[in-house]
Amino acid sequence: MSRNGPWTREALAAGVRAGDRRALARAISLVEDSDPLAGELVRDLYPETGGAYAVGVTGPPGVGKSTLIGSLVRHVRQRELTVGVISIDPSSPFSKGALLGDRIRLSDHFLDPEVFIRSMGTRGHLGGLAESTLQALLVLDAGGKDIVFLETVGAGQSEVEVISIADTVVLVLMPGSGDSIQALKAGIMEIPDVIAINKSDHPAAKTMLNEVRSILSLDRDRSWRPPIVLTEAGRGENVAELWERVEQHRAHLEEGGQLEERRRKNLAAEVFAVASARAKRHLEETVADDPELRRLLDEVQRRQLDPLTAVREIMEKVFRIDAGNGSDPL
C-alpha cells in the first residue's frame, strides 16, 4: 500500500468530484501535509471550480463565530444547499473537535453527508496558511459544495490573506469588542461586507449597533453599504436575516459583474501571497543551510555589518536579485 493509502490521483479526483467524504477528507489532509499529490489534484480539479460561493467569517476570538456558522449551516441546509466549513481559527471550537460543552449541537452537522467540516492548524504549512486554505477551498468547490464558510480569527496579516479569498466577508463582533470598534473607527481594520453583532441579548448590543452604524456612515462612497445584523447565534436568532444580507451582497456583486472582478483580484492577491510565503521560506531554509549567510547574521549581531547591507547580500545570494540598482538602491 502506498503512503496515500488506497487513493491514486485518479481515484482521489473522482472521489472529490463525487463529493465523497473520505475523498474530501483525504484530499484536505494531503493539502495540510503539503503533499505533492495535493498540488496535482488541485491542478486536475481547478477547471471545474468556481461554482462554490465562499463566505469568510472573521472576528476576534470569543465572539461566537463558530456557533454562528453552525446556525448558518443549519439555515442553509434547510434550503437544500450543500456546505463546506474550513476553520483556521486556533481558538475555534471546531478546531477542538467541536464536540465540547455547549457546542455539542454543531456535531449534528458532522453526521449530515452534505456538510463537510474541517479545521486546519495554523502552523506547519510549508507554503503558508493562504496556500493551504486556497487549496482546501478549491477541493470543496470541486466537491460540489454550494457554500463554503471560511472561519478565521480577525487579526494578523496571514488571516487577512486567508479571508481575502472570500466572496463575501462577514465580520462578527459582540458587545465588549471595544478594540475592534476602535480599529474600525481608526481605519485600521478593513470594512467587511456584512457585520453581525452577536449576543444581541446583551444590554450593550444596541449601543454597539449604533456605534458601528455611525462609523460606517462616515464612508459614503461605497456602492455597497455594509448592513449590520444583531444576532444571537446560540438561539439562532436573526440568522435567517444575516444569511439574507449575505445573499443580497452576492446579488449586488453578480448584478454589476463585480463578482468576476473581485475573484480576479482575490486570485491575483492569493497568488502573490502564496509566492511571497514561499519566497520567505526559501530564504529561511537557504540561510539556515549556508554557513556564509549565517555568518552575515553574526556580523550584524556584533555591529560589524549593518542589517540592510546584510539583507542586500542575502538577497543577491538567495534570489540572485541585485538589490543595488533601480528603484531600490539600498
Place this chain on the structure above:
Amino acid sequence: MSRNGPWTREALAAGVRAGDRRALARAISLVEDSDPLAGELVRDLYPETGGAYAVGVTGPPGVGKSTLIGSLVRHVRQRELTVGVISIDPSSPFSKGALLGDRIRLSDHFLDPEVFIRSMGTRGHLGGLAESTLQALLVLDAGGKDIVFLETVGAGQSEVEVISIADTVVLVLMPGSGDSIQALKAGIMEIPDVIAINKSDHPAAKTMLNEVRSILSLDRDRSWRPPIVLTEAGRGENVAELWERVEQHRAHLEEGGQLEERRRKNLAAEVFAVASARAKRHLEETVADDPELRRLLDEVQRRQLDPLTAVREIMEKVFRIDAGNGSDPL
C-alpha cells in the same frame, strides 16, 4: 544645491552623532523616502549603535498609548535620560501633529532639545515598515538617545515585525479591550513583557486587571512574569511604577545575558522580515512589468491554469527558484 539640501553624507552622519535635531529629522525623512543616502548613513552609523534601549508600546487604537508615552517621556526626562519616539500608529495623535485637543501637553516635549518625536506613515515604504522603523531606530540610537519608544497599533503582521525589534514590549489595554483579552486568552496574541491597563479610574479597570492576571497565571514557565500596572496616563498616575517595571525587565534581561540573546534573535528576525518584504515587492514589480507573467494571472482567472502552478512558474521566472524539487514539490 543637491536634493539633499546642504547635507552631505559626512555632514549628516556628524550631525546625527551630535544629536542635532535637524540632522535627525533629515535622516529619518531620507529613511521614509527610501533614499539611498539613508542606507549609506545607517551603514556609517551602525557600529556606534546598541546604546539605546528600545521600548515598544503597542495595543489597540484608542487605549491612550500616546498619552502614556507622553507621560513616560516626562518621567524619563526627569531622570536626565534623552529620548526618541517613533510612532507608526496611523491612529496616533503623534501622527496627527500631536498638537490637537487634550494632547497639547505632548507638544511640551517638542520644545525639549533632548526629546525627538517623529511619526512615520504606514504606507509607501519601499522596503516595508519594518525596514524603515529599524533604520529610524538606528538613527536615533546613533544620535545618542538613551531610550527610544516605538509606538505601534497592535494588530497585523507588519506591526508585529515592527515591535519585535524592541528590547521591552509594553502592551497597553483599557477597560473595554475585550477583544485583546480574548486574544491573549486564546493564545493568539503574544504575551508582552509588561502590561499597562490604562484609564484606571474606569470602574471596570480592576476587573480587567484580575482577568489579565488569571490569563497570565496559566503560563508558569516563563523566567519573567509580566507585571500588570494600572495607569491613568492623562494624570500621570502610576507612570513611575510602569517605568520601574520596564527597568526591572531590562535588569532581568541584562543579568542573565538575555539582552544580547534577545537582540541577536530580534536582529535576525528583522533581517528576514526586511528581505521578505523586498522579495514580495520585487515579485509584484516583476509581474507588473512582464506581460507573460500577467498572462498567467489571466489564465488563473479563466480557470485554465491553477493558482499553484501559476505560483511555481512565477517563482521560477522571478526568483529563478525551482519550486519543483526537494521538500516543496508543488
